[in-house]
Amino acid sequence: xxxxxxxxxxxxxxxxxxxxxxxxxxxxxxxxxxxxxxxxxxxxxxxxxxxxxxxxxxxxxxxxxxxxxxxxxxxxxxxxxxxxxxxxxxxxxxxxxxxxxxxxxxxxxxxxxxxxxxxxxxxxxxxxxxxx
Amino acid sequence: xxxxxxxxxxxxxxxxxxxxxxxxxxxxxxxxxxxxxxxxxxxxxxxxxxxxxxxxxxxxxxxxxxxxxxxxxxxxxxxxxxxxxxxxxxxxxxxxxxxxxxxxxxxxxxxxxxxxxxxxxxxxxxxxxxxxxxxxxxxxxxxxxxxxxxxxxxxxxxxxxxxxxxxxxxxxxxxxxxxxxxxxxxxxxxxxxxxxxxxxxxxxxxxxxxxxxxxxxxxxxxxxxxxxxxxxxxxxxxxxxxxxxxxxxxxxxxxxxxxxxxxxxxxxxxxxxxxxxxxxxxxxxxxxxxxxxxxxxxxxxxxxxxxxxxxxxxxxxxxxxxxxxxxxxxx
Numbered sequence: 353x354x355x356x357x358x359x360x361x362x363x364x365x366x367x368x369x370x371x372x373x374x375x376x377x378x379x380x381x382x383x384x385x386x387x388x389x390x391x392x393x394x395x396x397x398x399x400x401x402x403x404x405x406x407x408x409x410x411x412x413x414x415x416x417x418x419x420x421x422x423x424x425x426x427x428x429x430x431x432x433x434x435x436x437x438x439x440x441x442x443x444x445x446x447x448x449x450x451x452x453x454x455x456x457x458x459x460x461x462x463x464x465x466x467x468x469x470x471x472x473x474x475x476x477x478x479x480x481x482x483x484x
Numbered sequence: 485x486x487x488x489x490x491x492x493x494x495x496x497x498x499x500x501x502x503x504x505x506x507x508x509x510x511x512x513x514x515x516x517x518x519x520x521x522x523x524x525x526x527x528x529x530x531x532x533x534x535x536x537x538x539x540x541x542x543x544x545x546x547x548x549x550x551x552x553x554x555x556x557x558x559x560x561x562x563x564x565x566x567x568x569x570x571x572x573x574x575x576x577x578x579x580x581x582x583x584x585x586x587x588x589x590x591x592x593x594x595x596x597x598x599x600x601x602x603x604x605x606x607x608x609x610x611x612x613x614x615x616x617x618x619x620x621x622x623x624x625x626x627x628x629x630x631x632x633x634x635x636x637x638x639x640x641x642x643x644x645x646x647x648x649x650x651x652x653x654x655x656x657x658x659x660x661x662x663x664x665x666x667x668x669x670x671x672x673x674x675x676x677x678x679x680x681x682x683x684x685x686x687x688x689x690x691x692x693x694x695x696x697x698x699x700x701x702x703x704x705x706x707x708x709x710x711x712x713x714x715x716x717x718x719x720x721x722x723x724x725x726x727x728x729x730x731x732x733x734x735x736x737x738x739x740x741x742x743x744x745x746x747x748x749x750x751x752x753x754x755x756x757x758x759x760x761x762x763x764x765x766x767x768x769x770x771x772x773x774x775x776x777x778x779x780x781x782x783x784x785x786x787x788x789x790x791x792x793x794x795x796x797x798x799x800x801x802x803x804x805x806x807x808x809x810x811x812x813x814x815x
Binding site for chain 1: 528568
């Protein structure tokens with residue numbers, strides 16, 4: 353419900369020479385280590401970019417999403433976005449509208465719901481935004 | 485003695501996540517609206533770099549804001565994060581070393597209490613006690629739904645506390661453990677998500693029934709599915725069984741001696757500030773107000789679990805909650 357309200361802001365998507373940058377905000381009430389990012393995928397105007405194709409930029413460090421589990425000391429602060437770097441030759445220009453969908457799964461490392469099992473918070477957000 | 489009112493900034497989670505305030509601005513707003521004197525916050529929510537890499541200037545700005553608003557620090561919430569590394573969860577030593585800088589920073593800043601979470605093992609608690617005593621920070625294990633003061637997990641901790649018997653090991657009761665009704669706002673959201681009136685009645689009857697919360701949820705999910713209710717509200721209803729507990733308020737008396745701080749969880753207060761439908765404050769507050777010492781209590785609004793910032797103002801909800809508590813405490 354509302355923890356997801358700020359995940360994609362209206363100015364979240366930027367056109368870059370190599371495609372898009374997408375700012376993604378945390379869907380939890382407190383900061384989490386990047387090692388707790390279990391999955392992230394982005395879809396823009398129907399074109400899906402799964403975790404295997406995504407790199408995120410966190411505090412100026414670039415991290416392939418599939419390797420996030422190794423980053424125990426990089427933190428996703430509650431008021432700072434992580435930025436998904438998307439490579440595409442078909443990116444829309446600044447000022448144009450796009451539909452963006454973000455699917456996010458974060459492990460909540462202190463909510464233990466069973467033997468060797470921590471809660472995984474899943475969030476799906478879809479929004480129409482203007483490319484910056 | 486008496487309860488000392490206050491606020492946890494966690495109440496303003498929507499406003500915080502939306503980036504509407506910096507930490508000093510948020511504290512100024514709490515001060516301006518007279519929502520103190522107590523002030524609580526969550527280290528991992530409000531401090532970038534918590535616990536060992538927080539910018540010194542940010543800490544100074546925080547303390548300056550607390551001072552100019554004449555607020556009193558009550559509790560800094562910490563987290564155990566034992567599943568931080570997906571390949572190997574923390575062992576006892578790693579857990580202790582993870583908690584140590586959090587406790588030490590709480591002491592440096594002047595918080596008398598650190599909220600800790602259920603699940604820390606007896607071995608970890610025993611090793612944290614001297615760290616807490618040195619920092620002069622009391623560790624308060626939060627008792628939150630679906631747990632209560634006499635559920636097995638909490639009883640295990642009470643036994644450890646009895647053995648160690650230190651003033652630095654205590655509890656933080658959270659009113660979510662003893663709710664009398666599902667918050668109306670939560671039911672409205674499920675209705676908006678497609679739950680029928682019959683589904684709502686089924687949900688209420690199972691929530692009010694006996695048995696383990698998870699089993700009651702599974703019974704609801706199966707019966708609702710069989711009745712053709714949509715999937716989304718069935719999934720969302722799981723929160724109801726984990727976030728809203730059914731313990732009796734009077735049971736808090738069993739841990740009153742070891743209560744170091746209170747989370748006055750609430751979801752709604754009417755405009756007249758006379759009632760909070762889902763939590764019976766008139767039964768709960770006298771138990772703590774009759775203690776032989778002053779206990780700090782944070783108004784903890786958690787309606788942000790189902791309301792957005794543009795629907796409900798957290799500051800106004802906390803103001804109403806303070807008026808409700810003052811009336812019940814005859815102030």
